[in-house]
Amino acid sequence: MTTSIPFTQNPKKVSDSLHYYRHSDEFCLESGETLNEVQIAYQTFGTLNQDKSNVVWVCHALTANADPIQWWPGLIGYNYLINPEEHFIVCANILGSCYGTTGPRDFDPNTGERYLSNFPNITIRDQVKAHILLRKHLEIERIHLGMGGSTGGQQILEWVIEEPIFDKLFVIATSAQSSPWGKAIRAAQRMAIEADPSFYSSSVNGGKKGMEAARAMALLSYRTPSTFNQSQKDDNEALDNYRAESYQRYQGLKLSHRFDARSYYVLGKAMDTHNVGRGRGSVQKALATIKAETLIIGIEGDILFPIEDQQIIAEHLPNSTFKIIQSDYGHDGFLIETQKISEILKPFLSNESN
Numbered sequence: 001m002t003t004s005i006p007f008t009q010n011p012k013k014v015s016d017s018l019h020y021y022r023h024s025d026e027f028c029l030e031s032g033e034t035l036n037e038v039q040i041a042y043q044t045f046g047t048l049n050q051d052k053s054n055v056v057w058v059c060h061a062l063t064a065n066a067d068p069i070q071w072w073p074g075l076i077g078y079n080y081l082i083n084p085e086e087h088f089i090v091c092a093n094i095l096g097s098c099y100g101t102t103g104p105r106d107f108d109p110n111t112g113e114r115y116l117s118n119f120p121n122i123t124i125r126d127q128v129k130a131h132i133l134l135r136k137h138l139e140i141e142r143i144h145l146g147m148g149g150s151t152g153g154q155q156i157l158e159w160v161i162e163e164p165i166f167d168k169l170f171v172i173a174t175s176a177q178s179s180p181w182g183k184a185i186r187a188a189q190r191m192a193i194e195a196d197p198s199f200y201s202s203s204v205n206g207g208k209k210g211m212e213a214a215r216a217m218a219l220l221s222y223r224t225p226s227t228f229n230q231s232q233k234d235d236n237e238a239l240d241n242y243r244a245e246s247y248q249r250y251q252g253l254k255l256s257h258r259f260d261a262r263s264y265y266v267l268g269k270a271m272d273t274h275n276v277g278r279g280r281g282s283v284q285k286a287l288a289t290i291k292a293e294t295l296i297i298g299i300e301g302d303i304l305f306p307i308e309d310q311q312i313i314a315e316h317l318p319n320s321t322f323k324i325i326q327s328d329y330g331h332d333g334f335l336i337e338t339q340k341i342s343e344i345l346k347p348f349l350s351n352e353s354n
C-alpha cells in the first residue's frame with residue numbers, strides 16, 4: 001500500500017491529530033468503477049461517553065479538511081456550542097479531497113502511479129459510503145447530531161436516508177438535489193480548469209492556474225455584491241489595478257497554495273450528482289423517510305444554495321425546524337455567522353424531544 005501523504009504545502013494545515021483508516025476491500029463506486037485500498041483521513045475531538053450518546057459527526061464543505069475546529073471556529077471548538085468537553089466530535093476528509101483521504105493526487109495501487117486525471121467520477125453517495133465505513137471502523141452505532149453546510153449538508157441528507165442512525169441533524173446552506181444553476185456555476189469553473197493545459201499533464205500540481213480562475217468565479221457565488229462593494233472600494237482616480245481584482249487573484253492564489261486542482265474538479269462533479277431522490281422514487285419521497293429531528297438554516301442572499309433549496313427540504317421532512325439568517329457574506333455566511341447560528345442551534349440541541 002503506497003501511503004498517501006496528506007497533501008499540503010503548509011504542514012500546519014494538516015493537524016498532528018490526523019488519523020487514517022485504510023480499507024483493504026474493494027470500494028465500489030456508484031458508477032460501477034472501483035477504488036482499491038481507500039484511505040480515510042479523520043480527526044476526533046473529545047471523549048466517547050459510556051453509552052456512546054454524545055457523537056457529533058461533522059461533514060465538511062468543498063475545500064475544507066478533517067479539522068472543523070480550524071475552519072468552523074465560533075461554532076466548533078473549546079468554549080463553543082459543539083465542544084470536545086461535552087461531545088465526541090468526528091470529522092473525515094471527504095473522498096476525492098486532498099487532505100489525507102484518497103483523491104486524484106494519491107497513488108493508484110493497481111498501477112503504482114498517481115491517479116491524477118484518471119481518478120474516477122464519484123458521487124455524494126460514494127462520499128457517504130466512505131463515512132459509513134469509518135463509522136463502522138470506529139464502532140459507532142448511533143450519532144447524536146449530524147451537521148454540515150453546503151456540500152457537507154448534502155452528505156448529511158444522503159447519509160440519514162441511507163442509515164437512520166441519527167438523533168438530530170443540522171444542515172445549512174445546502175440542498176436535497178443540485179440545481180441546474182449550481183451545475184452551471186461549477187461547469188464554468190471546470191471549463192477554466194480545463195483551459196489550463198497542465199491539468200491534463202502528468203504534473204502533480206497540474207491545473208493550478210485554472211483552479212485560481214475557478215476559485216475567483218466560485219467566490220462570486222459564495223459572497224454578495226455588498227461584501228465586495230464594502231471592502232474593495234477604489235479611489236476615484238483608479239484607472240487600473242482595482243482592489244476587487246487584486247482580491248480575486250489573491251483568493252485564487254491562496255487556494256492554489258493549499259488545494260489540488262484535480263480534487264477541486266472531482267469534488268465539483270460530485271456535487272453535481274447530488275439528488276436524494278435518485279433510485280428512491282423522488283426527492284419528496286426520500287426526504288419523507290427522514291425521521292430525525294432536523295434544523296435547517298438558510299442564508300438570505302445565498303445565490304449558490306438559495307433559500308428555496310432549504311424550503312424544499314423543510315417542506316418534506318416530517319420533523320423539522322426551518323430558520324433564515326441574514327449575512328452580508330451570502331453562502332459563505334455559514335462559516336462566518338457562527339454567533340447567529342449558535343443562537344438558533346443551542347435551543348434546538350437542548351430541547352428534550354429526542
Ligand SMILES: CC(=O)SCCNC(=O)CCNC(=O)[C@H](O)C(C)(C)COP(=O)(O)OP(=O)(O)OC[C@H]1O[C@@H](n2cnc3c(N)ncnc32)[C@H](O)[C@@H]1OP(=O)(O)O
Pocket residue numbers: 013061063064065070071232243244246247248250254258332335336
Ligand atoms: C486547510 C484548511 O484551511 S481547511 C479549509 C478551511 N477553509 C474552508 O473551509 C473554506 C472556507 N473558508 C473560507 O472560505 C474563508 O476562510 C472564510 C469564508 C471563512 C473567510 O474568508 P477569508 O478569505 O478568510 O476572508 P476574506 O474573504 O475576507 O479574505 C481575507 C484575505 O484576503 C486578503 N485581501 C483582502 N482584500 C484584498 C485585496 N484587495 N487584495 C489582496 N488581498 C486582499 C486579506 O489580506 C486576507 O488575507 P489572508 O487570508 O492572507 O489573511
Ligand SMILES: N[C@@H](CCO)C(=O)O
Pocket residue numbers: 061062063064150151222332
Ligand atoms: N467557501 C467554502 C464553502 C463552499 O461551499 C469552501 O471553499 O469550502
